[in-house]
Amino acid sequence: MSVVICDSCGRESEDLRQCSVCKKNLCSDCARYMVVKRKTIYKEFEDSIPVCKDCLPTTSLKKKLVDIVDAVLGR
Ligand SMILES: [Zn+2]
Numbered sequence: 001m002s003v004v005i006c007d008s009c010g011r012e013s014e015d016l017r018q019c020s021v022c023k024k025n026l027c028s029d030c031a032r033y034m035v036v037k038r039k040t041i042y043k044e045f046e047d048s049i050p051v052c053k054d055c056l057p058t059t060s061l062k063k064k065l066v067d068i069v070d071a072v073l074g075r
């Protein structure tokens with residue numbers, strides 16, 4: 001069995017996931033989950049896919065950016 005190394009923290013792990021966006025190997029500590037909507041011809045459902053922290057869409061960060069823009073405009 002080959003040892004797989006987490007691309008994010010460099011640790012060896014037997015329980016690796018793969019980032020769905022950039023295909024990095026991720027150990028269970030580094031994996032984050034993103035909820036996506038999937039649609040088939042039969043139904044629409046929510047699915048969680050593993051992503052690395054670099055590819056995780058940060059809703060809170062986007063909100064922060066909006067706040068910064070508002071501050072700059074002198075609200
Ligand atoms: Zn890791």
Ligand SMILES: [Zn+2]
Nearest residue numbers: 019022052055
């Ligand atoms: Zn990634």
